[in-house]
Amino acid sequence: MSIAWDESLALGDPVIDDDHRRMIGLIALLEAAARGELGLDATGRVLDDLTELCREHFAREEDLQRRIGFPELDSHRIAHAMLQQRLESTLGHYRDGDDEVRAGIVRTLGDSLATWLLGHITGSDMEFLPFMGRR
Numbered sequence: 001m002s003i004a005w006d007e008s009l010a011l012g013d014p015v016i017d018d019d020h021r022r023m024i025g026l027i028a029l030l031e032a033a034a035r036g037e038l039g040l041d042a043t044g045r046v047l048d049d050l051t052e053l054c055r056e057h058f059a060r061e062e063d064l065q066r067r068i069g070f071p072e073l074d075s076h077r078i079a080h081a082m083l084q085q086r087l088e089s090t091l092g093h094y095r096d097g098d099d100e101v102r103a104g105i106v107r108t109l110g111d112s113l114a115t116w117l118l119g120h121i122t123g124s125d126m127e128f129l130p131f132m133g134r135r
Helices: 014-034 040-068 073-096 099-132
Strands: none
Touching: 014 040, 014 099, 040 073, 040 099, 073 099
């Protein structure tokens, strides 16, 4: 699945939207890596950056949801924690793996992350839009 930012994904919070744009850009780099356009070291840096960005973004988004009184914060937090755990585990396997393991991770990760992120933004993230007008 190819992924690109477009304004239909905007939530209207500049920081959250910028995070989503950056996440999409990093996932697009993983997709380029799967096509052989990025070396293994560069791909490792992309995974590092994505893992850290997600950690920071999830904290920002959950804080925003808390401030606006979003009632589904707990389920949102669980979804974030599950993806963060997956990213950190995958990053560990990437760091410890040989070239064949790394190539296998790259072949599958970008597509699955693109699917998750688009579903998350257009699904559960859009659910807190009505609450944003209250802040």
